[in-house]
Amino acid sequence: MNANSDRPYVPGKPYAEVIGDPIAQSKSPAIHNFWIAGLGIDAEYRRCHVHPDELPDYIARVRQDADWRGCNVTMPHKQAIIPLLDRLDPLARRIGAVNTVVRADDGTLTGYNTDAGGFLEPLRPHLATTHLFRMARILGTGGAARAIIAALAAENVVIVLAGRDPAKARALLDELDPGGEHHAVDIAHFAQPTDFAFDDRHGCFDVIVNASPLGMAGQPPLAFDLTHAPPGSVVYDIVTHPLDTPLLQQAHAAGLPTVDGLSMLIGQAAEAFERFFGQAPLRQDGDSELRRLLTAPSQP
Template identity: 70%
Template sequence: MTKPYAEVIGDPIAQSKSPLIHGFWLEKLGIEADYRACHVTSAALPDYLAHRRQDSLWRGCNVTMPHKQAVMPLLDTVAPVAAGIGAVNTVLPHGGAGLSGTNTDAAGFLEPLGPDLAQTHYFRMARIMGTGGAARAIITALADKGFTLVVAGRDPAKARTLLDTLAPKGEHHAVALDHFANPTDFAFDDREDCLDLVINATSLGMTGQPALAFDWSHAPPGSIAYDIVTAPHYTPFLQGAAARGLRTVDGFSMLIGQAAAAFAMFFGQPAPREHDAELRAILTR
């Protein structure tokens, strides 16, 4: 390889849409560089980084499961945002300064909520399904934005630990994932001037996985439903929300947002976001 390049690493990695996204932007900008997927097992992670340290053409990598936490002790520096989340999803070379890690997941998650977060609310609440790596970024991001959080996991103790670690301030709650599976007759108020989010941060609903069991009677009026799953694009979770008349945000929003932040770091130019509609059409083929 003679051109500068970046890549995404993980195990498995064949399903990643990152090469398509970054390749699309590189072509639009006419940048002579590549972005590829690289299968890296947990055992091979130290050797992978050791080899890339010596490669002057390497511009960095995105990190996906299962390496977002395992990569951290192998780096020379970790940005405060990544240290706070406890996970790295972007690694960058800094010449003689070694390798640094950061995290663009939180910024990518918040991006489509920007207009909502710019408003003033007397109460903000988010119901977050999931306790994995993506949930860590989402919990951190929303706690910073003044949300009261309800985190639901198969293991409520793990959900509680995440809250205590990532959002120690505030009256947050940990519950079992099936807490939201059955109908509730709770009488929500009209929620005027409130911001309510319902977030699927699990892999449930992904192609080949069962749907997330969530009864929409648990969602206050005016809630925004946000699913980080990208395949399928329009998940059963989002379909259920739309049937209730709720606004939905799909997984491509976070995927493209976090990728754009990394792209600028890798290639020194902002991603050409004016082409988002065309990119989305390609991603949904």
């Protein structure tokens, strides 16, 4: 048994897990075990608390475990794990962060980033349309923002990245998409109302993304005045607790389309699940049953 794992070791049974510090709040076991049960796979998915100084020993151990299919990686390990792996998928290399590790039969480990694909999944119907112009206002410059910036830049979206340190925001844009005509601003820019007259947005795509923990339970509120959102903007908040954030409530009241944090969480998990277990998860009715499970009071 892994001393930091939440389940006993069952020899011969394939498993994957999520690692992080802390890890008790992770919804990944509920998501993956829901799909495992739906497909009738003889496997399981766990959570494992790995402190930063334990990461090298953890990787050395799972390399030798033929039952270990891989792991999802949460903070603070998404960048620290990279030197411990044998290969990096090109997208993970570009983003500079890994959230999924997969073990090959010979024990070699490959790092992937499924956050980018998970983030884009609910936007695909919009992005399938040809636009005259695409713009995203992204709030936050932390780890989650890296994948979001890379994903949107690859879809020819001009980005306005807002952070407490505009210099950090500028450096992030230059690192992830050096050829892009993007802009960095102080996050306070969006806190006060604006009387800016937006041009005709017909044929354009606009998205507002909260990629920060602001607005999450226990965190300071996100100060964003909706007058900064062009008409018809999609408002996307990756926060999952609470799920209906104040930003999304404002957008609902204004009649704007919204995307909540479970969309990205489930989307990135689906891509990882297929890499771990070799089958795509069953996804029906907008993941409604899984969403009910994840939002039930018993879920952390």
